[in-house]
Amino acid sequence: MNYQKIVKTIFSMGFLLLTFLVFHETVMAQDSAYFIGPRDVLSVTVYAGGEEQLKVRMTVTARGMINVPFIGSLKAEGRTTSELESLITKPMATDYFVNPEVNVNILEYHSLRYYISGAVSSPGLYEMRSKTTLMRLIAKAGGVLPDRGNLAYILRDSTEQIAKGQNVEKLLSHKEPKKANLKKLLDEGDMSHDMPLQSGDVVYIPLEKAMKAESKIYVEGEVRSPGIYDYRPGLTALNACIMAGGFGRFAAPNRTRIIRKRNGRQKIIRIDLNEVKMGRIPDVELKPGDMINVPETWL
Structure with a gap:
């Protein structure tokens, strides 16, 4: 096997593993600042007089709304759990309970969705608990394959099309992708090429043979x-x-x-x-x- 390719593979795998370990704690630490979004599943519990008065499970609608008993429709999208607790507590205290305590928990995270395909170990749809970057998504997908190419294509607002059965390469013919230099990012460790991703992004990493100069x-x-x-x-x-x-x-x-x-x-x-x-x-x-x-x- 080519010596340079061995070094490249070992460096890439080691670098990805290190990145995953470093960012794991960061991602978990960010959960408290997570902004609720569509399709997230919430649990709302109200305590008053030392007893549980209300406990409901609800899914945030596509428009970012939830329907809370006694109160009605509220905008949940874009708020943290703490902000939503305060929003619910005020009308509960005014009209229904004395000194209520409201707890909002996120049972399922669904609003931050990313899709990755091509030369990675585990391609597919990933739902994250916080905004992510190209490097983190690659790590989540198990890292790149040894024969990956040196470019990653990023398509904005495309996970829904993938979910409906659209082919990634077909999407590339209709949308202008952003490009990330994987040689710089993975082989040289240049984190300036670790592009921030947006919910709905599709990442495609072609195999090396599709990216050669004769292509x-x-x-x-x-x-x-x-x-x-x-x-x-x-x-x-x-x-x-x-x-x-x-x-x-x-x-x-x-x-x-x-x-x-x-x-x-x-x-x-x-x-x-x-x-x-x-x-x-x-x-x-x-x-x-x-x-x-x-x-x-x-x-």
Whole structure:
């Protein structure tokens, strides 16, 4: 095995383990400052006169509301448990009980959701107790695989699409991802590349073979900036033409060709990118090495 690859793997695994141990206590310490969100499950208990007067279990609605007996609808989203206890205590003390004590506990955390896939040990959906970072999510997913690539793609507000069965690579063709340099973060320990994540983020880490230098696409013909461009998972023919500056004045997008070479054989895919732009037909997802040719109009 390549010596450098052994060192890289050992460093990455050790660094991830250290990060997980360091951040474990931090994450748990942050629970008290957790802000309640949609889908969280709460327990509300009211004590008065030395006895338990009320105990209810409730789920925060998609709009961030809960329905408390005696009081009615309250906004729970964005509040800590302490803030919600104070909000409930005031009307309880005014109209129902003498010196009530209100306890709010979070039974299930569901509002902070992140999805990670690709070259990690345990890809999937993760629900966290506090806001997280790329490094923490990778650690939660068991660390990266030895043959991971050097980039991570981050898609905002995308966990719902994944939950509905959308493919990550398809999402990449419709959204512009943020990119994180894993070589800097994992191999060199540069924490400035540990990007903060937002609830709803999807993280995709391709395998190394999909990220090699030869993973390029070629755009030629009647586009404003023909040339060689980096391939990324989910890239489509129309998006590639947009990357190349858009269509030229004499372009005929309706006769676009995609030339694909595999195992010494050439395949030509014809596509009308005018129809794609108008949403009438689906775009074609590209493969590394594809060449897109936009011909001139016959007029």
